[in-house]
Amino acid sequence: MTLIFASSNAHKLHEMQSALGNVVELVSLRDAGIHVDIPEPHETLEENASEKSGVTHQLTGKNCFSEDTGLEVEALDGAPGVRSARYAGEPKSGDENIKKLLNNLQSKANRNARFRTVISLRIDSQEYLFEGICEGRIIHQRKGSGGFGYDSVFVPNGASKTFGEMNLEEKNKYSHRRKAADQLILFLQHLNSHQFKPNAENQDRCSQ
Numbered sequence: 001m002t003l004i005f006a007s008s009n010a011h012k013l014h015e016m017q018s019a020l021g022n023v024v025e026l027v028s029l030r031d032a033g034i035h036v037d038i039p040e041p042h043e044t045l046e047e048n049a050s051e052k053s054g055v056t057h058q059l060t061g062k063n064c065f066s067e068d069t070g071l072e073v074e075a076l077d078g079a080p081g082v083r084s085a086r087y088a089g090e091p092k093s094g095d096e097n098i099k100k101l102l103n104n105l106q107s108k109a110n111r112n113a114r115f116r117t118v119i120s121l122r123i124d125s126q127e128y129l130f131e132g133i134c135e136g137r138i139i140h141q142r143k144g145s146g147g148f149g150y151d152s153v154f155v156p157n158g159a160s161k162t163f164g165e166m167n168l169e170e171k172n173k174y175s176h177r178r179k180a181a182d183q184l185i186l187f188l189q190h191l192n193s194h195q196f197k198p199n200a201e202n203q204d205r206c207s208q
Contacts, residue, residue, distance in 0.1 A: 001023070001024050001025070001063075001188060001192070002024070002025045002026075002027060003024050003025075003026060003027065003063055003064055003065055003121075004026075004027045004028075004029070004032045004056055004060060004062055004063070004064035004065075005026045005027065005028060005029070005064070005065060005066070006029060006038065006052040006053050006055070006056040006064055006065065006066035007028070007029065007052075007066065007067065008028070008029050008030065008037065009148075011147070011148040011149075012067070012177070013026065013028055014168075015168065015171075015175070015177055015178075016067070016177065016181060018168050018172065019172060019175070019177060019178040019181035019182070020181055020184070020185060021185075023185050023188060023189070024184075024185070024188065029056070032056075032060055032062070033060075034056065034059055034060070038051065038052045038055050038056070039051070040052070040068065040082075040085075042082070043082060044082060045068040045069070045070050045081075045082055045116060045117075045118040046068075046118050046120075046129060048068040048082065049066050049067055049068040049118045049119060049120035049129070050066075050120045050127060050129075052066035052068070052120070053065055053066040053120040053121065053122045053127065054120075054122070054127075056122075057122040057125070063121075063122060063123050063124070064121075064122050065119055065120060065121040065122065065184065066119070066120050067117055067118065067119045067120070067177065067180065068082070068117070068118055069084065069115060069116065069117040069118075069149075069176065069177065070082050070083075070084045070115070070116055071084045071101075071113060071114075071115055071149075071150050071154070072113060072114050072115075072116055073101070073105070073112075073113040073138060074110050074112040074113065075105060075108040075109075075110040075111070075112070076104060076105070076108075079104075080097070080101065084097070084149070084150070085097075085149075087100055087101065088100045094148060094149055094150075097149070097150065098142065098150060098152065098153055101138065101150065101153065102138075102140070102141070102153065105138060111137040111138045111139070112135075112136075112137055113135075113136060113137060113138050113154065114133055114134060114135045114136065114176075115133070115134045115136070115150075115154065115175075115176040115177075116131065116132070116133050116134075116176060117131065117132045117133075117176040117177045117179070117180040118130070118131050118180070119131075119132075119180045119181070119183070119184055121184060121187070123191070128187060130180045130183035130184050130187070131180055131183070132175070132176040132177060132178065132179030132180030132181070132182070132183065133176055133179065134156050134157075134174050134175060134176035134179070135156070135157045136154050136155050136156040136157050136159075136174075137154075137155055137157075138150075138153050138154060139153050139154075139155055139162065141153075142162075142164065143161070143162045143164060143165055144161070144162050144163070144164025144165030144166070145164060146163070146164050146165065146166065146167065147163045147164045147166070147171065151163035151164040151171075152164030152165075156174035157174075158174070159174060163175075
């Protein structure tokens, strides 16, 4: 199956293709002929993911999916959350976002956090949502130069290294994006084997 992935982020495209393996061949927004930056104006990950997949489907008429991911920190009441990519303001900067996060956590003993990914899939005009969560903690200084976003300051539960210190194979053992992608794969496999037929509801949801 070929799906348009409604993202212009090369890092996300690489991670998602790795997570999906040979089950799905991804087509980037650029390769699909979409050269606009689809806005993320909403207050939840679900709404932003839905916005991106909806706009992509309208522009192309093809099956597609999108994802929105946020870092949710307990001591900051769930911030940066849906604002993760622009936590430090415009223009968005991963470096400045990390600086602001570490500064806001300086006096906090609780460093618990989680990454949460929501995927919005559009198949034949119907939408299906899938969620993946990775629990972990924020360390006090950056470690590792791999990955992107907040990877260099996030250690997933059960690991001794940050995402930034892991290669992609290691990261996929814990990754929120991989967990959401696994739900997507399972759904698509059911469709392909005719073991699952979409119902008449507008939206279904799966989580892991």
